[in-house]
Amino acid sequence: MLQLKNIKKDYVVAGLPIPALSGITLEFQKNEFVSILGASGSGKTTLLNIIGGLDRYTSGDLLVEGKSTKEFSNNDWDAYRNATIGFVFQTYNLISHLSVLDNVEMALRLSGVSSKERKERATKVLVEVGLADHIHKKPNQLSGGQMQRVAIARALVNNPKILLADEPSGALDSKTSIQILKLIKDISKDRLVIMVTHNTELAQNFSDRIVQLVDGRVVEDSRPVHIKKENLNQSKLLNKKTSMSYMTALKTSFKNLLTKKGRTLITAVAGSIGIIGIALVLSISSGMTNYVDDMQSDTLAGFPLTISSVVSTDAFADPAQRMGDLTSIDGSFTDEPIIYSYDEENNTTLHTNIVTDDFLDYLNQMDSELYNSISYTRAISLNIVAETSAGGYTKVVSSQSNNPFTSAGTVLNEIPNSPEFIQSQYDILDGVYPTAYNELVLIVDSQNQIDVSVLESLGISIEEDYTFSDFIGKTFKVIPNDLYYTSSGSTYIPETNYDMLYNSTEAITISIVGILRVSEDASTELLSSGIGYTTFLTDYMIDINLTSDIVVAQEASKTLNVLTGQPFNTQLTYDIVMRTIGGDSAPTGVQIYPVSFDSKDLIKDYLDAYNVGLDEVDSIIYTDLAETISSTISTLISTITIILAAFAGISLVVSSIMIGIITYVSVIERTKEIGIMRSLGARKKDISRIFNAETVLIGFTSGVLGVLIAMVLNIPLNMIINGLIGVTGFSTLTLTSSLSLIVLSTILTLVAGLIPSGIAARKDPVVALRTE
Known part of the structure; x- marks a missing residue:
């Protein structure tokens, strides 16, 4: 079942290797209860952590069902801990903010088991360890013996081949210790159980075999076994890769956030400040755009599309180009006391519109509902x-x-x-x-x-x-x-x-x-x-x-x-x-008076269609003064909006950084929880995913809060604006802007939490489990 071949483990302290295990060679078979005894510092827990895949051996080999673990990747070790190993710790290592049922389900979550099956299997194993009446309680509502039974149930729920118990009775009274050992003894009937303990009496009363360690070496083995070599290569270790889904990570993170409702709410409100600022800017900008559009529709809709006999294509050149016309040849102002002659006609690009009978017939075919009038200039x-x-x-x-x-x-x-x-x-x-x-x-x-x-x-x-x-x-x-x-x-x-x-x-x-x-x-x-x-x-x-x-x-x-x-x-x-x-x-010009701004765009499309396939000299160029004015105003509003949103965005970035810091604090607070999940087979990406899910939830909540608060603030803001300019419903946050802000808040907080979640994922599981 399990073989350790000359396992050595060195810890590096101040650059020097300190041996913890010095060549352990042991073989274990199925259905036996093995106790490992030894004084403190003898290497008992280190040996257990190496067998459980929490720690790595320096040299030697660990074979499980004949398969070497030398070439195991991190994902292989995660799958091994999840499917092959079940851990029972002296201090129970239960996650305090989860219920008994959720604690037991954790290993199944990591395996990707469906919600219904998780609940059924977890409930069944809890009934088997005598906790049928306590499945919805929190760990702090249980006695020591009950908490240890929860830990055993969690270790058994994935039906592991090997159960590892690290001082399972160390924190219990003698009566409860005997009850727990009897339970573990029953479990050993259909799987290998390896227990580390310092209690010789309990080991002798319940164990099938006792291994004595001294200074990282095996000094006594009460019943050594030898697995036949011909059988070693016939079995293969097949562990399904662990895979925590994003939805599971979100649910797990959501439950953790609910245990800290006050801090979560304050964090979300603080994160929403930037969203509120940007939302108000966008609301006012949207209102201003609508107001200007209405004003333009009222004042500019009647402006005709004008087709003149001669059109200057430089009329709407950019300001820098027009400024160049005021300067000397090389584009700079001159200080010389010289006056230059200048022919504006030669420096202006002109286009002559030839209003032919074909074009007039084309205009007559235009939808009459698009315009109020067509006037011809002679x-x-x-x-x-x-x-x-x-x-x-x-x-x-x-x-x-x-x-x-x-x-x-x-x-x-x-x-x-x-x-x-x-x-x-x-x-x-x-x-x-x-x-x-x-x-x-x-x-x-x-x-x-x-x-x-x-x-x-x-x-x-x-x-x-x-x-x-x-x-x-x-x-x-x-x-x-x-x-x-x-x-x-x-x-x-x-x-x-x-x-x-x-x-x-x-x-x-x-x-x-x-x-x-x-x-x-x-x-x-x-x-x-x-x-x-x-x-x-x-x-x-x-x-x-x-x-x-x-x-x-x-x-x-x-x-x-x-x-x-x-x-x-x-x-x-x-x-x-x-x-x-x-x-x-023959007309020298045409003025087309559109019914509305929308119809003006359709008329322009119609005129543009006439020019398709024509040479430039035969094409018709029209002038839309209303569009020029409208475009200038729209550009001005957009520029002001961007500037104001940028200032408001500073607070959003600061809020996101703050959420990143709070996430890092959460990582520090939950270091032991990280170790527990890693011992259950959680991958590094699963740990990262859980904390990323927290930031996503906080960012989403911040975005929703920011949008809702901005909508509420728009009410008095609209009252003030209505009193000043007599326009109702001026400041309005559109649905598109609302959704965009929520997404923005979510993404920014996710990015801010990437570093803390990465730190969490890289934590050593053995070190994390020792954290209090």
Whole structure:
């Protein structure tokens, strides 16, 4: 069954080997009760620890069922202790915070036995040792003899081949000692029992064989045995590898944490401080993002996607690049008293959008539910003359800007051809909405104000205030090309006699029929203040001017500008002049007004799909000013959030380190428990797994507490914010953020506990068992 061949064990003290066993050679057979006697220091316990696999021999060999243990790995020794060896200690070595049943089940947990089978087997063996009524008690509720019976039950539950008892009666009275020895004697009927004791009388009364040790040597063996060599190689030691599952480790750790509820709770609360800080930052950031998104939806949703005739691809270059434009050639500011010439056109990357019929047809096929209106810009210059309040006449300069967001210098602007959409955003203060080519509308701001420069351009004298009737019915004259331009050889000269132009019967009368003001609940101000005219007027004037003398003359002269008599150049081309004088009705720009931010993204996807497969020169580039503004704000919020979260994260890291320290303290406190589990066959990774499971549980609890506390703190925080800015439910912690914080807390505490758990796993089981 068991052979020891010339076993020697040396301990190194101060660099010198101190012999504990000096060549022990013994053989043991099945079903015998062997007592090893000897004085203190004779090597009894060392011999027992080597047989039990807790300690390693220096030389010699230990054979179990004919198999040498020389080549055993750590996992092999763990499996050997779990399946082949059962330990009974003098001081019982029960885990105090576990019940009697849990103590006995521990060896089965390490074997990977199912919960149901563990309970059945542990209960059965406890009944066999006479503890049927005590299985749910804690060890400190039992007498010494009962605790020793628990230790015996734990040693037997895995049905080991060898039972090792180290002074099993040393801490018991004589009556209880006899009861325990009788129990061990019965156990020896179907397995090998080796007992270390100093009590000669008990050894002689109960043992089948007595081995006497003196100074690490066998000096007497009452009944030596010799195992036949031919039988040694026929048997093999087959030990199933121990394997504690993660779930078992979690349950074991959870029970340990429950024994220290106060400390566990305080640790979890301390660990949650960092989570609370980050959770509040994320809550406010989320609220700020939602608030800004809502604000952007209200203020920016009406901003159109603009397709201009010429687009600068440098418009949205990064700030560093734009700053480079302000510096000298090598990128640095110069101190030299020199002025350099600079051609902005040559230093700007421009793209010309060619709005073809195919593209216009493509736009018409777009889902109409995605946009409120599509407005087309024509480059025709309307020649409008107004009668001034003083009785004179002046020419009104209409705006041809493709940017609907600037009102500087604008007086007359074409309004989008979507009356329903415009009227949903604007209130008609007086009059009616223009529906014909000869009808205009006056657009005022939210305070019923209009810029004095607009009034001056319209020839209206500057007063403190006006009545609606001062504008309703006011007329202007649009001058056709044949009336406005006079031929002078090969060139055409604009007429400057505005009196004659205004009073000519060929002049087209247009008048203000209504006054518009942006609604209080409008998403944005779409129209610039001033005079707005309909697309009907643009179409009407193009129809008239298409056959005008100046247009016909320009069509006949492809190389010379009939307005100047000079050849065309890159800045002033034939196409530009033709569009200006009304000889080309093709749009030079498009404004698409989305229904919402979401629909804007769909429209952009639709426009991007048009460019697939096209050369760069034929592609359409659009401008989304709202996205640029939104992106800038979002980046700013994200940056602030990261900075604040980083500061809050410092406390989270500190909390994690503290949990690591507390875990190390727990390792020190439970050193003996580590030794007990190692004696039962626990692997190093099982020990590490148990303490890692503790940190995971604490980290998870800290994360949950932090999230819950942050949610509670959000209540008064939202009340304060609501009082300041009138927004309810501002600070909100999203489910994704909550789960992420719990996971973060768990991971950080796990990492913090890796070092203490590694220390626990590396503890020597023999040394750990001696720890008090």
